[in-house]
Amino acid sequence: MGGSNRLRSNGFPRYTAHRRMEYDTSMPAQNAVKVRYLPDGAFREGREAGWRKTCLSIDLPGPKDGFSRGALVEIECGSMLYLGEVQQSTESGFTASVENSVDLHKLASIQDAWA
Numbered sequence: 180m181g182g183s184n185r186l187r188s189n190g191f192p193r194y195t196a197h198r199r200m201e202y203d204t205s206m207p208a209q210n211a212v213k214v215r216y217l218p219d220g221a222f223r224e225g226r227e228a229g230w231r232k233t234c235l236s237i238d239l240p241g242p243k244d245g246f247s248r249g250a251l252v253e254i255e256c257g258s259m260l261y262l263g264e265v266q267q268s269t270e271s272g273f274t275a276s277v278e279n280s281v282d283l284h285k286l287a288s289i290q291d292a293w294a
Contacts, residue, residue: 252265
């Protein structure tokens with residue numbers, strides 16, 4: 180079934196709902212992501228290292244300044260935007276508990292309708 184299992188009949192990806200939140204499970208591991216700590220951190224390039232329930236692990240090269248435990252983060256991953264809190268910071272990156280998610284395609288459709 181491979182890739183056909185990832186798309187609904189309308190051509191949009193399937194998502195897993197967990198506590199009323201959508202997680203894009205169709206993305207292969209190690210996708211490029213953009214991350215920043217809130218409220219004023221600059222975007223940095225990283226790699227998705229995987230999900231464990233509601234926690235997303237990110238491999239982030241270079242210094243981890245601003246990504247310490249308790250920091251609020253924004254993670255742009257494919258068509259999804261995740262907001263969460265850093266639970267663990269390591270030499271290779273960090274793990275964030277995702278609290279909110281926004282499907283950027285759905286958001287664009289809403290913005291177009293209200294424009």
